[in-house]
Amino acid sequence: DVVMTQSPLSLPVTLGQPASISCRSSQSLVLGDGNTYLNWFQQRPGQSPRRLIYKVSNRDSGVPDRFSGSGSGTDFTLKISRVEAEDVGVYYCMQGRHYPYTFGQGTKLEIK
């Protein structure tokens, strides 16, 4: 199975400051057509996961532009330019390229 490794697992951030989460896959996630099936999800307390970013860097509709995704191959990053109170929750990366699909362990973002 493809292992998705996130860091850090805990991320205390001051309001208005930037935040960054790293995700590394144990195998390349690139398809022959150039697509890379790497998603980022946000799970707020008590809620279902919500997709924020798909195919590495594409923001979903309604997602604030302070969220951005980048990376290639096996190394990926989710960045929040200025953390707001509503961003508290757990963030997961997930690969949809190889069977079985796998998620990172989750990064818990909290406000300092």
Added chain:
Amino acid sequence: EVQLVESGGGLVQPGGSLRLSCAASGFTFSSYWMHWVRQPPGKGLVWVSRINTDGSTTTDADSVRGRFTISRDNAKNTLYLQMSSLRAEDAAVYFCVRGGETIYGEFDYWGQGTLVTVSS
């Protein structure tokens, strides 16, 4: 608006069975792969099972193969997960998730989840 509404969760004894349902609306259900993902209490997300658009192809995670069966009824816009021989480690919130129009995991919409508790 895309909606996925799960039902059927509850308390079941070890070795018992349960069938989860997911009612889909707001999109052409028959055009999308569908998935089940679970989340044990206080833990992370784990993919469980997938089914292609017409229901002819299914794949399960090793941990549930032979015990869980995913299926769909495109006429009713409903996804199912038949769970049998349930174990304590199957206890989780089960999410119905829309995949893409291809086999690759896009997971763009999630239901609210239904809780399965396995205990005697």
